[in-house]
Structures are given as structure tokens and as C-alpha cells.
Amino acid sequence: MKAVIEGLLFVSGEEGMDKKQLAEVLGEDLESVNKGIEALTADYSEGNRGIQILEAGGTLQLTTKAEHAPYFKKLVQSPASxxxxxxxxxxxxxxxxxxxxxxxxxxxxxxxxxxxxxxxxxxxxxxxxxxxxxxxxxxxxxxxxxxxxxxxxxxxxxxxxxxxxxxxxxxxxxxxxxxxxxxxxxxxxxx
CATH class of the missing domain: 1.10.10.10 (Winged helix-like DNA-binding domain superfamily/Winged helix DNA-binding domain)
Structure with missing residues (x-):
């Protein structure tokens, strides 16, 4: 379930998804979805990962970590881009x-x-x-x-x-x- 939640959050982009939407798409109850989200969030925070799950206004999104912002800034400003x-x-x-x-x-x-x-x-x-x-x-x-x-x-x-x-x-x-x-x-x- 973690992999599917991760994929759904990735494809939902900046719009993100709320837990109810995730539960509907997964065909699971909210408790199971919450456990999946918690496990995925723990994976992101424990490992050396570049992304995280951010919840804002009840919507979940995959975002990059703030501490990596200088690298993203360089990418945007690079001649190749x-x-x-x-x-x-x-x-x-x-x-x-x-x-x-x-x-x-x-x-x-x-x-x-x-x-x-x-x-x-x-x-x-x-x-x-x-x-x-x-x-x-x-x-x-x-x-x-x-x-x-x-x-x-x-x-x-x-x-x-x-x-x-x-x-x-x-x-x-x-x-x-x-x-x-x-x-x-x-x-x-x-x-």
C-alpha cells in the first residue's frame, strides 16, 4: 500500500490528495490509509531521502526537503536548463x-x-x-x-x-x- 500511496501522491502533483480520496482510490478504510501514510512518512524521515510528505489544509503532497533548496536553485539557474x-x-x-x-x-x-x-x-x-x-x-x-x-x-x-x-x-x-x-x-x- 505504501508504494501505491507514494505513486498516487506523485501523480497528483501540486494538487495533492486528501486521505478520503486515497481511501476511495485504494478501496481501503481510513485507518489502513493512515497507517500506510504514517509508515511512508517514517520511511522518508528515517532514510536519507530527498522528498517528504507534507500535509497542508488536509491535503497530502510529495515535496522536496527545504534543506536541499540551494541545489534546486542551482538547477533552475544552470545554463542546461x-x-x-x-x-x-x-x-x-x-x-x-x-x-x-x-x-x-x-x-x-x-x-x-x-x-x-x-x-x-x-x-x-x-x-x-x-x-x-x-x-x-x-x-x-x-x-x-x-x-x-x-x-x-x-x-x-x-x-x-x-x-x-x-x-x-x-x-x-x-x-x-x-x-x-x-x-x-x-x-x-x-x-
Missing amino acids: ATLSQAALETLAIIAYRQPVSRVEIEDVRGVKSERPIRTLMGKLLIREAGRAEGTGRAILYGTTPEFLEQFGLRSIEELPPLPENPDTEDAEGEADLFFERFQEQFDEPS
């Missing part, structure tokens, strides 16, 4: 043009999960939490940062290149690829 993946570029473009925008709205446009690209972009300080949506769940809304503007040589978001007028045409995919190449070239250039 300077380029953005196609997924991160797509996500960044959606956020730039539609901000403030929720993860669900980003995923609707992309058609795939976007948690990892969002984490990457936040780690590179290109996007930030820009508030919460109204309604059920109060989803996090994302927007660009001053670092985004600086990185791409923009004075304001209004200076973004215009989107194609007819995105349903056959040329739209080629135009999108050119746009992403231009975005990537700008990101690769030293600022």
Missing part, C-alpha cells in the same frame, strides 16, 4: 495571450496535461499565480511576470506579436511552429 521544451513554450504562449488563465483552460487549448510545464515556467519565474477563479474550486489563475517581459524584450504584454486571424486554416500549424521557434530563439539568447 535555459531552453524550454515544446510543451513549456506552448503553455507559456497560452498564458501570455490569455492571462489570467487556469490550468484547466490551458489543458483545453493544448489537449494534454500541463502541470509539468506550469511548474517549469514557475521555476524559471516566467509565470506566477495571478489570483483565483470565481466559483467552485477557486482554480489558480496564471499570468506572466516582469521576468517574462524582460526575457523576451517586451515593455508590456501588448507588444506580443499578433496571433493569426484564421487559426482554422491549414497554415495555422506552420504559423504556430514559427511562433514557437521565434519564442525559443528569444529565450535562448542571453539577456
